[in-house]
Amino acid sequence: MEDAASVHRHLDLGGRVAVVTGAGSGIGRTTAEVLAGAGATVWCVDIDEGRVEETVAAIGDAGGHALTAPLDVADRSAVHVLVGDVVAAHGRLDVLANIAGMASEAKILDLDEGELDRIMAVNLKGVLFGCQAAGAVMVAQGGGSIINMASAAVLAPSPNVGAYAMTKAAVWQLTKTMAVEVGKKGVRVNAVAPGFVPTNMTARYYVRPDGTVDEEMKAMVLEPMAKYAPLRRVGETTDIAYCVLYLASDASSFMTGQLLSPNGGVAMH
Ligand SMILES: NC(=O)c1ccc[n+]([C@@H]2O[C@H](COP(=O)([O-])OP(=O)(O)OC[C@H]3O[C@@H](n4cnc5c(N)ncnc54)[C@H](O)[C@@H]3O)[C@@H](O)[C@H]2O)c1
Structure with a gap:
């Protein structure tokens, strides 16, 4: 029988190690707070050092355990060094929440190549590099959960934000493909597609x-x-962060390659 203890156990991240990118602001910050609140040690990654330090300090003040990791997710070697540091410190990495991202606004006919490269570097390559570095560790240790931040923009045409939507659609494809490739090693890969927050x-x-x-x-x-x-x-940032908690936890142990859509119902699939 399931009871309060088993319910708590399924959502408990005590003893787990998580990396959250984009932890300096918005959805990433709240996700770092929620995962730490569930008991994880959270490495908070962001390109904005000041903001991510604020996140880590707030988690510490609330009794959680978090560390600051300022870096650019588009820097492949920095991402690999970080994951190496996490494993050196804890011997494992259980959860990666790839949340760092940027927006871009232009109609397709006006889309500048430099802007496309910039957003692809952060929103797609940044997610890919995290998946590769953390995925290798998780495959070797025989388990782990990766959560990639997509967007409701993948579920419908997205006029004026085409480049952004293209990166998020690619993240969704990356998620499904990787889920198939690493599933037999016990590694789960899912995506979250928030509506407007x-x-x-x-x-x-x-x-x-x-x-x-x-x-x-x-x-x-x-x-x-x-x-x-x-x-x-x-939406509120907590609406998204608790979806990430679910996907990070054992409560979702039969979920992989899925797109969870906290969006108030604006798009359904
Ligand atoms: N807010 C929304 O309505 C919404 C909807 C759908 C999806 N999303 C996605 O959710 C994620 C978080 O968005 P948010 O709304 O919280 O935005 P936000 O701007 O509040 O936070 C994004 C964080 O990512 C960090 N970041 C940006 N580029 C980085 C880089 N190269 N390396 C490391 N960190 C970097 C920023 O410094 C910032 O702290 C993004 O991937 C976004 O696309 C947001």
Whole structure:
């Protein structure tokens, strides 16, 4: 019989080691907090050293265990060095949440090659490099869970953000392909496709050039999004972070190659 203890055990990450990229802000920061709250030791990766230090300090203040790892996920050798450091420190790596990402806005006809290269480097290559470095460790140790951040943009045409949507569609394909290749070694690879969540990334729609929030513009952006969703709201970072917790934990031990879609119902598959 399943009981409170078994339910807790399935979601407990005590003794596990996790790497969370993009941990300096938004969804990545909340995910790092949630995984640490579930008991994991969390290596918090971000290109923004100051912000990721804030995340680590907050987790420490809350009684969790986290370490700062400032790096650019598009730097393949830095990612491999980090994973080597994690294994040297703990002898294992159980969870990788590939959350770091950037946005880009342009119509397909106007898409600049340099911008395409920039977003591919972070949103696709950055995820691939993490998958390769962590995947090799997980295959060797006989288990692990990788969670890649896709987007609801993969479920529908995405005018004006085509380059972004292309990278996320590629992440989804990478996830499925890798899940097949490493499944027999006990390694699970899944993706999460969030709907709209107000964060620093989405703030570009309503933040003025001087950095202040234009509340009227914010309401104009968020209200129609909320109205369009069957659940009548936009997302919160916790909505996504708890999906990552589920995929990281033993509660999802029969899940691999799947796309989990916390999006309020705006897209269904
Ligand atoms: N917010 C949304 O509505 C939404 C929806 C769908 C998917 N997503 C995805 O969720 C992820 C997190 O987005 P968010 O909304 O929390 O954004 P955010 O801007 O708040 O956080 C992104 C973090 O990634 C870090 N980062 C960017 N480039 C990096 C690099 N090269 N190396 C290391 N770190 C880097 C940033 O410094 C930042 O801390 C992204 O992959 C994004 O595409 C977000």
